[in-house]
Amino acid sequence: MDCVLEGNAVKAFxxxxxxxxxxxxxxxxxxxxxxxxxxxxxxAHSAYACFLFSPMFFTKYCLGPDQGSEKVQCKLLMKSIxxxxxxxxxxxxxxxxxxxxxxTPNDRVKIQFFCRHGITKTHNLCYQDSEALQAVFASHxxxxxxxxxxxxxxxxxxxFPVYQEEITLSxxxxxxxxRNYFEGANDHMNIMYTEMSLHPDEFDYFxxxxxxxxxxxxxxxxxxxxxxxxxxxxxxxxFGAAGKPVCFSVDDMILxxxxxxxxxxxxxxxxxxxxxxxxxxxxxxxxxSPGEADCRTAVPAAMEMIASSQGSPITHLPALLLLPTCxxxxxxxxxxxxxxxxxxxxxxxxxxxxxxxxGLPVLVCCSEEEESEEEDVMRSPTL
Amino acid sequence: xxxxGKIMDVACLNHFTRVITTISKLTKMCVLRLTPDNLFFVLSxxxxxxxxxxxxxxxxxxxxxxxxMEGVSPEDNEICLEVTPxxxxxxxxxxxxxxxxxxxxxxxxxxxxxxxxxxxxLSSVSRIVTHDVPVDVIPRRLWHEFKEPSMPDFDVSIYLPxxxxxxxxxxxxxxxxxxxxxxxNLNGEMNLKIDTDLVxxxxxxxxxxxxxxxxxxxxxxxxxxxxxxxxxAQTRVDIRKLQQFLMGQQVNPSKAMCNIVHERxxxxxxxHEDVSLQYFIPAVA
Numbered sequence: 001m002d003c004v005l006e007g008n009a010v011k012a013f014x015x016x017x018x019x020x021x022x023x024x025x026x027x028x029x030x031x032x033x034x035x036x037x038x039x040x041x042x043x044a045h046s047a048y049a050c051f052l053f054s055p056m057f058f059t060k061y062c063l064g065p066d067q068g069s070e071k072v073q074c075k076l077l078m079k080s081i082x083x084x085x086x087x088x089x090x091x092x093x094x095x096x097x098x099x100x101x102x103x104t105p106n107d108r109v110k111i112q113f114f115c116r117h118g119i120t121k122t123h124n125l126c127y128q129d130s131e132a133l134q135a136v137f138a139s140h141x142x143x144x145x146x147x148x149x150x151x152x153x154x155x156x157x158x159x160f161p162v163y164q165e166e167i168t169l170s171x172x173x174x175x176x177x178x179r180n181y182f183e184g185a186n187d188h189m190n191i192m193y194t195e196m197s198l199h200p201d202e203f204d205y206f207x208x209x210x211x212x213x214x215x216x217x218x219x220x221x222x223x224x225x226x227x228x229x230x231x232x233x234x235x236x237x238x239f240g241a242a243g244k245p246v247c248f249s250v251d252d253m254i255l256x257x258x259x260x261x262x263x264x265x266x267x268x269x270x271x272x273x274x275x276x277x278x279x280x281x282x283x284x285x286x287x288x289s290p291g292e293a294d295c296r297t298a299v300p301a302a303m304e305m306i307a308s309s310q311g312s313p314i315t316h317l318p319a320l321l322l323l324p325t326c327x328x329x330x331x332x333x334x335x336x337x338x339x340x341x342x343x344x345x346x347x348x349x350x351x352x353x354x355x356x357x358x359g360l361p362v363l364v365c366c367s368e369e370e371e372s373e374e375e376d377v378m379r380s381p382t383l
Numbered sequence: 384x385x386x387x388g389k390i391m392d393v394a395c396l397n398h399f400t401r402v403i404t405t406i407s408k409l410t411k412m413c414v415l416r417l418t419p420d421n422l423f424f425v426l427s428x429x430x431x432x433x434x435x436x437x438x439x440x441x442x443x444x445x446x447x448x449x450x451x452m453e454g455v456s457p458e459d460n461e462i463c464l465e466v467t468p469x470x471x472x473x474x475x476x477x478x479x480x481x482x483x484x485x486x487x488x489x490x491x492x493x494x495x496x497x498x499x500x501x502x503x504x505l506s507s508v509s510r511i512v513t514h515d516v517p518v519d520v521i522p523r524r525l526w527h528e529f530k531e532p533s534m535p536d537f538d539v540s541i542y543l544p545x546x547x548x549x550x551x552x553x554x555x556x557x558x559x560x561x562x563x564x565x566x567x568n569l570n571g572e573m574n575l576k577i578d579t580d581l582v583x584x585x586x587x588x589x590x591x592x593x594x595x596x597x598x599x600x601x602x603x604x605x606x607x608x609x610x611x612x613x614x615x616a617q618t619r620v621d622i623r624k625l626q627q628f629l630m631g632q633q634v635n636p637s638k639a640m641c642n643i644v645h646e647r648x649x650x651x652x653x654x655h656e657d658v659s660l661q662y663f664i665p666a667v668a
Contacts, residue, residue, distance in 0.1 A: 158477055159477045159478075159512050159514075161473060191517065192470045192473070192474065192514055192515060192516050192517065193491065193492075193495075193513075193514070193515040194474070194512070194513065194514045194515070195512070195513045195515075196510060196511060196512040196513065197510070197511050198504075198510055199504075199506055199508035199510075201506035201507065201508060202504055202505070202506050202508075202510070
């Protein structure tokens, strides 16, 4: 792949990398026919982000002959690529053009900055081949959709301290509220609870299908919010009941960015939540909560739930990650104390190959665009 | 016990926030005393904070448009709360553009000072932000620890040089020594000195002026004890405490002065129009 970026596009590209660095330690470069995708996933597989730059974003965008068909995924360490784009202000001042080339024979990604005064900086980064990593998320199936104007979400999260890990978003027909979330009975003296509520009129689009409270990691989202604010783009939020992932996305004509975060199954925001020490199997979870009539229970024994990214232990993941859907029972708050597994349901990285079949329930379903592409599941790192 | 206050003026909110931010830089935890007319932020001098104590007095009507309180009982019409000023500061800093900010004492999971702000929005309905800052109620039997400190029987009282200049000097001196000697006389001269095995550095300030009450105090002592105007009163203090005081200052005071009790304590007083801040740094051996 060979592409060239000019002027402000270099800054936007750098900003995208900054946002992705908030998610994971590795960056996947995925040159496709429809554009260059930059993806990252966190180690617990509970957050995924993808920035897709269409060919129009680039001054020149060529895929090599062996690309497009055979997915060449370049996995780079965030530590090696982030420093190149660290200081966006100086990139804006000095860099006139940036060229990115992926040379398959020698496993290198070559990034060249053509700067003022005839200076050229060339960086050769080693990459690893990796299988495609993609979370597929059916936004159109989400019952709740919000579209917030560019600065709104930034203004909302500004009220929370920078170290705030998780927040809870609640939606009712009358308002949308955000509050901070702490787990466990911590030292009360130091915890300041913050809550804010917004009227539906503040959103460009407000659709509520089901009243819900979702708790997700704020830190991982901040990168996308700052990207959206710098480009004055509205942010769309697609979500459902607690336990299902939430998707934040921005798009404009030439780029699309998506962040998918998992949400806590038991999202009692002020009570202590018990993160299970070991990830239980879904079948066990279901049998202990008799009220969960909706939970689709046809899950093979190989499934395991993956604990949250917030420091809980992560169990070994099998090669195929298929996650159970535990939809919330109607009175989850009363039953919280009986459900031992208040764990974070992770995202699905699903093999779309035909052997897995359609009978297996998945946390996130195929979205239409992805159906045409066959990708293998990325092998998850064991910790 | 009840407390409700409302600030509607943006300048008052700003000033109030800056006062609280200054306090948050001086100490991690302090006591907030509420009376019908005033708010006091008090830090009592305990060994745990290196003997430093602080007294900050605000007149409530200069900040609040509405202020209602009911103390513990009609005879003790006061509320005493232990609070982390940094939480208050953080909560207030994010709502600087609010139409109105209400402070109330509430009971949520524990007693809290709730800051509720109404923020302007483009739509007809305002945005409401609430911050619940946890507080600890101080029982009456401990109230005596948080009384207004009496003016010490000082030897010299002098106006301070510009705080920024003092801060720059003290910052540099901190790299060389842990202790600093502050000395001043009734002739408007002040010296900041450090003395180590390797080096000694003194910064001299002249023509600072002495507050008028300095004269009254020495007159009270009688003619035999009129102090020699050139005689320096000095105290050796922990330089970090002085630096912490100087670092936190957000607002330029109308008057800044210092009382020195020879070899006992340095008493710093900052006066603004509606806020007064006193800070005591004890001497170290």
